[in-house]
Amino acid sequence: MPRITVTLPERFPFATEITVYSGHINYGNHLDNAALLSLVSEARVRFFKSLGYTELDVEGYGIIVVDAAVQYRSEAHHGEVLRVEMAATDFNKYGCDLAWRMTETPSGREVARGKTGILFFDYRIRKPVAMPLAFLDRVNAQAPLLD
Numbered sequence: 001m002p003r004i005t006v007t008l009p010e011r012f013p014f015a016t017e018i019t020v021y022s023g024h025i026n027y028g029n030h031l032d033n034a035a036l037l038s039l040v041s042e043a044r045v046r047f048f049k050s051l052g053y054t055e056l057d058v059e060g061y062g063i064i065v066v067d068a069a070v071q072y073r074s075e076a077h078h079g080e081v082l083r084v085e086m087a088a089t090d091f092n093k094y095g096c097d098l099a100w101r102m103t104e105t106p107s108g109r110e111v112a113r114g115k116t117g118i119l120f121f122d123y124r125i126r127k128p129v130a131m132p133l134a135f136l137d138r139v140n141a142q143a144p145l146l147d
Contacts, residue, residue, distance in 0.1 A: 006071045006113045009099055012085035013142040016046045017105060020080045031076035036112055037068065040100055043084035044116065047098065051138045056123070059132035063118045066095070070114040074104075081105045088139045094128050095119035 018039050026032035031039075048055055048063075056062045076082060083105050090097040095118045102111045122129045 004069050004071055006069055006115055008101055008113055009087045009089050012087045014047050014050055015083055015085040016043050018042060018082050020076050020078055022078055025078050043086055044098060047086045059134050061120045061129050062123050064121045065116055066119050067117040070112055072112050073110040076111045082111060093130055095131055
C-alpha cells in the first residue's frame with residue numbers, strides 16, 4: 001500500500017508554539033496520534049485568530065474540516081515545545097487546504113507534517129458556501145508571524 005506523502009509550501013506565514021502535556025502522551029510514552037491532531041486543531045484556531053476570524057465566523061460563515069492527511073516523522077515527548085507552522089494552499093471555490101509542519105523547538109526536528117482540507121459552511125442553512133474573497137485577500141496579505 002502506498003504511503004501518504006505531503007508536499008509542503010515554500011513559505012509558512014503563520015507559526016505558533018504548543019507544549020506537549022502529559023495528557024497528550026500515550027502508552028508508548030510519546031505524543032498520541034489523536035492528540036497530534038488535537039494540537040493541529042489548536043494551531044488552526046490560532047491561525048484564524050491571527051487573521052481576525054474564528055472558525056465560526058469568517059466573513060459571516062463557518063468552516064468545516066472535510067479531510068486530513070498526516071505524515072508522522074518522529075516522536076514527540078512530554079514537555080517538548082512544538083512549533084506548528086501553517087499556510088493556506090490549494091484554493092478552490094468552496095475552501096482550501098491548510099498545510100502544516102510540526103517541529104520540536106529548539107532542535108528543529110520534524111515531528112509531523114500534513115494538511116487539513118476545509119470548506120466554508122453556512123450553519124444557518126447547513127450548506128457549503130463559496131469561499132469569501134475577503135478571506136483570500138487577508139491570507140494573501142498575511143505577513144509572517146509567530147502567534
